[in-house]
Structure formats: structure tokens, C-alpha cells
Amino acid sequence: MRKSPMASARVGTIAGVQVRVNWSVLVLVLVIAGVLAEGTLPDVYPGYANWVYDASGVIVALIFLAGLVTHEVSHVFAAKRAGFEVRQITLWALGGVANITGGTPSPRAEARISAAGPLVSLAVGALFGGAAALLRLAGSTGLVAGVLTWLAVINLGIAALNLVPVAPLDGGRILHAALWKYRGDPTGATLTVAWVGRGLGTVVIALGLVELLRGFGFSGLWVALLGWFMVASAGIEEYRIRSLESLSEVPVSDVMTPKPETVPPDTSVADFLDHYLMRRGYSAFPLAEDGRPVGLVSLDRVRQVPPERRGDTSLREVACPEDQLTLTTPDESVSELLPRLNECAEGRALVMRDNDLVGIVSSRDISRTIQRRTP
Secondary structure (H helix, E strand, O other), rough: OOOOOOOOEEEEEEEEEEEEEEEHHHHHHHHHHHHHHHHHHHHHOOOOOOHHHHHHHHHHHHHHHHHHHHHHHHHHHHHHHHHEEEEEEEOOOEEEEEEEEEOOOOOOHHHHHHHHHHHHHHHHHHHHHHHHHHHHOOOOOOHHHHHHHHHHHHHHHHHHHOOOOOOOOHHHHHHHHHHHHHHHOHHHOOOOOOOHHOOOOOHHHHHHHHHHHOOOOHHHHHHHHHHHHHHHHHHHHHHHHHHHHOOOOOOOHOOOEEEOOOOOOOEHHHHHHHHHHHHOOOEEEEEOOOOOOOEEEEHHHOOOOOHHHHOOOOOHOEEEEEHOOEEEOOOHHHHHHHOOOOOOOOOOEEEEEEEEEEEEEEEEHHHHHHHHHOO
């Protein structure tokens, strides 16, 4: 499978949502701090000690980072308000991507969720801009007013750039929602957005190369990298939708592991580790009671139980509960199942036929199928 330009590292959680950061965020934070501290602020606002410029640059960079987080968290709240789950958010230099699960949003819901980020960035930018304007009206044209002005410019820039109609930017999602509503074809809308992204990205790369040839090395390189990201993201988006198309005629029965072994829910974690997990070679087991699945337990869940408590803790206490399990049938297509996989079951679904458990399928099983079917 293709690698995404969103390669990232986990840094923590916010409101139960995993937060990951792409390398481009760290680069841009350092660039903002360095350019402001070493060049822009001393040139425009001379007369301060070097440490003041350094501190101002760091403050602007950190508030920029906080603005990115606020931008993306607004998507999380908008998605949850619309009834969807958010597994994780990935921050990158100009915004981020929210991994939304729990079904396929309607065009209207997609547009609302996507618009939340730019609206918040606009509001934050306006807030800083208003504060800077008030200081200038009061006669202050010093460094503080300058820092506030830069914070306004940066946040307004984040909003504007995220409205560019390129996936995975918010503008690309809004364009997708509009095309989907107009045409009634979400797949065709995705492909159109991908083609637009590839075209705009190519133009941006060309502009960056022109800047390089004119001697503007750093800015030209940054613009070219932005264009590369747009082209790469468009390719990933097209690959994703082609992959889903390839799965539309694949039934769950073709990718599932049949007749999974079940475990009684009152089994202790210690017994589970000794008699099931270490001996069977599987990383997840359905819990069954009277022949009915009542949960799903995995290696990651039992790892969280301290060793001294494993003998007294039952699997029922740590498992994904019955009401949060994703259930499917052998005849459902994999493309229909994929959007319903959730974080609680760690991307797994239980396959049922006439109230009997006949299989289990994981996101890894689906990934292997995509690799086999997609060039």
C-alpha cells in the first residue's frame, strides 16, 4: 500500500482522542520562531534585548501550535455533535486530519464538520487582530502589538490555506460535499477532488521552482514542498477510493477468520494470558455467554491491567462491551463494513449468521485484501 505524507508520531490524547503530529509541524514551529526572533521582529521593532526577541518568537510559535490544535479539535466536536466517533487527529503544518468513524456522513454533515476548523481559525485570527488594533489605537506600536499582529496573520493564513479545495484540506472536503450533493455520487466527487488537488499541486510545485530559480531559496523550497504534499495527498485519496471500489464486490466471508475461538467473560486476565493468548497465536478473542457474543478482548486491553491485578480482574471488566461491538454478516461487502469499524473493537468486527458467531474480521485482514487487489 502507498505511504501517506501524513507519517506521524503519537504525542498524547485530548478528550479521549489520540493526537499525532507530523514532522512538518515541528519544522514550521522552528521556522516561525527562528525567522521572527532572528530577522523580522528585530528589523521592524528595534531596541529590545535579544532574549526578548527569542522569547517572542517562541511564544508566537507555541501559540501557532495551540491554534493548530484548536483548529483540529473543532472538527472533533463538530463530528461528535453530528453523531460520529473520532479515533485520532493528525496535525500537520497547515492544519490536520481527523480520523472520523461510525458511518458515512451526509454531504451536509461533511460540509459542517469541515467548515468548523477554518471558522475557528478565522475567529482566533480576528481576536488577535482586534487586540493588535486596539493597542495601536491606544498609541502602542511596539513589540507586543507586532506579536499580536503576527498571531492574527498566522491564524488567518491557516484558515485561508485550509479552504484551498484540495484533500485532505478542509476546502477539499467542502468541495467534495458540494459535488456529492450536486451529483449524488460520493465516489465521483472524491475522484474530482483528487484531480483538482493534483492539478493545483503541480502548479504550486512549478511556482516553488520558479522562486528557487529567482534566488528565493527557502521560500521556494517551502512552496515546492507544499505542492508536493498536495499532489501526494491527491494520489493517496484517489488510491483510497479505488481501493474501496475494489472491495465493493468482496463479501466479508472472503476476508474473515472463520469459527473464532471464544472465551467465557468471567475468565480472569491471568488465566486468559496463560491458557488462551500465549497458546493460540491470536491477538483478540470474542467473549461469549450462552453462545452469544458479549464482548471482545485484545492483547492491548489486557496489557493495561497491572500484573498484580490480573488474577482478580475478569475479561468482562476490560473488554469492548457488547453494545459497542461492530457486527456484520458474511454477505455484507467489505466496502460497506469498513466505515463502521470503530476504536473500541480496535478495527475488528464479529461476523454473525442467524445469531451464531461464524467469524471475525480485522482492519489488517482488509488491508491485506486491498494489497492483493490494488496495483
